[in-house]
Amino acid sequence: MDAMTEIAPLIDVRGLAKYFGRPGSKAITRAVDGLDFRLARGETVGLLGESGSGKTTTGRLLLRLTEPSTGEIRFDGTDIASFRGSALRSFRARAQLVFQNPFDALDPRFTVRQSLAEPLRNARVPKHQRETSMRAALDRVHLPGTEATLEKYPHQMSGGQLQRVVLARALILDPDFIVADEPVSMLDVSVRAGILNVLREVRDALRLTAIYISHDVALVRYVCARTMVMYRGKIVEDGPTAELVRSPRHPYTVALIGAVPVPRVEQNREPIPIRRSQGGRIDVTIGCRFRDRCLHAHDRCTAEEPTLRVVARDHRTACHLDL
């Protein structure tokens, strides 16, 4: 990260929260409960978390597919909530979503050409330029940019090919920012590796800012230089991926990394350092939201909510302990 990008991040998130349920009622769900982070231009960040941690809601908020309850998201210096009309259309072109399930993401009645032409038409790209853009986009994801590919329907393609089309469509308008929500979770292992390699190439070739939302630690490590870990609506750790995987600082991250099996018979089978979730909800408005599952929790963890603090260069964690 150089000095310039430090000064002007592409994405600047402050106090972002999204609550579901009637305001003021006891039963509200704090899906996203106060996020503060910045993404530098060209940065590729993984957002790790279990189901219900708020990671998908965060992705939707970043793309303005859902409105925040409080807080703001600045995109290139402007609050995205202020976008209207052509400014909103321009934002929609510059910030793209890569869908999780390639089998659902494409209209089964559309050929690849029709699917790729749609965003170009919406962005009012002149007709004569569309064909070139489509072929370039296919080329980028290693699908032959030929008439044969463009005339195919989804049912004539494999899952891996479909995911490439989905990715090509997200990249076709040369966006500045993409949010990829579980981009390979529906794919088989032997084809998954190919898509992950395309994602790596995209990361290196385009100066694209990207968030990969996943529960898969290995995927995030493979593609993202930086990782943020979410737990019950908050970021509990944020740091360089290699360091975070090698020496996690937050007790939740320690358990998460320790629980990932490896494809070799010799591996760690020690019980993972976490209390089993009892399914019940704790009061997250006071204290640490991980305290009921943490093996190290003490009085302070019930009384006072830990905030993100710097523990190493570019590495922050929200924990009172010094692990």
Added chain:
Amino acid sequence: MTLPPVSQTDYISRETRPGYDVPPLLSVRDLRVSYRTASGDVHAVDGVSFDVRQAEMVGLVGESGCGKTTAARALTGVMAGNARVTSGSILFTGRDILNYGVEEMRAVRWREISFVPQSAMNSLDPVYRVEQQMREVLRRGGIRGRPAGERTIELLDMVGLGTDVLRLFPHQLSGGMRQRVAIALALALDPLLVVADEPVTALDVIVQREVLDTLRDLQKRLRLAVIMITHDISVVAYCCDSIVVMYAGQVVESGPSATVLGAPAHPYTMGLCNAFPDLERAADLLVPIQGSPPDLHDTPAGCRFAPRCPFAIDRCAQEIPPLMETDAGHKVACWRDTEAPILRARATEAATWMR
């Protein structure tokens, strides 16, 4: 722990040590299952053979459409309406259960062979509380009244759940708790074999690990045979004694997990190992296997992996390689199995797979 009396043949004793001198608990031979579809018959399982020994946990591994679930369904006798077994045998404690009628199969299910589905939401009845579902399964084994209540508490304890879940409906349980209930139900009548279809796939990493630990612990304590169907070789490496690798309806390699994953002899297994991220190793380039599995309406004449195999020779495209034993318990279906050490070395290079 006290187990209720369950009728068992003398063929199997819970005291027997697992080993290759005892006949296997389950012996699947040349099993073929087809689905009748509008566009012709699909041979989803095409000549599958494997064994499962008492107290052994076997991972049945493969990608979507390889036939692993269809093969497992045939074991439990619950198959889709358009599926039929066209040949082969499934010897379970020495009897061929493919010859069983509906009533005989019903007597085997739950009592001797039970099933843990991928998503317990689909197997648990949404309108019944956990307690009612437990009692229903126990009733099939003739356990009612107070013994049923005691057994229920014992089963919940075995899977790490408290009695508070008894009055809950399935939707009130977390994914991990539902899988634990499904395991408790599967163990209710003290079966010999549990078939678990992707039992942890839908779960978060930490919950996945906790459920796997529970399952493995029970499997060892109760000396159960378990077939774990999964696409995840890391899960197999974590908890299975042996592994059966399927590709396009056939077994391509099988044997002890340490052997098959440590020194794979079939190029498909080698490719699968390359494509799998390993968190404890450097984030090297993952190498995909080019192409995709064949259409099972129209399979290649020879080895089904040949069109994607970087080591295929002429013979591979013409003749189907048989599954042959190369070492004790290690079987491979590859014409070049004797060259496995050389191919294995070449398979670790990314360039080999990029054509």
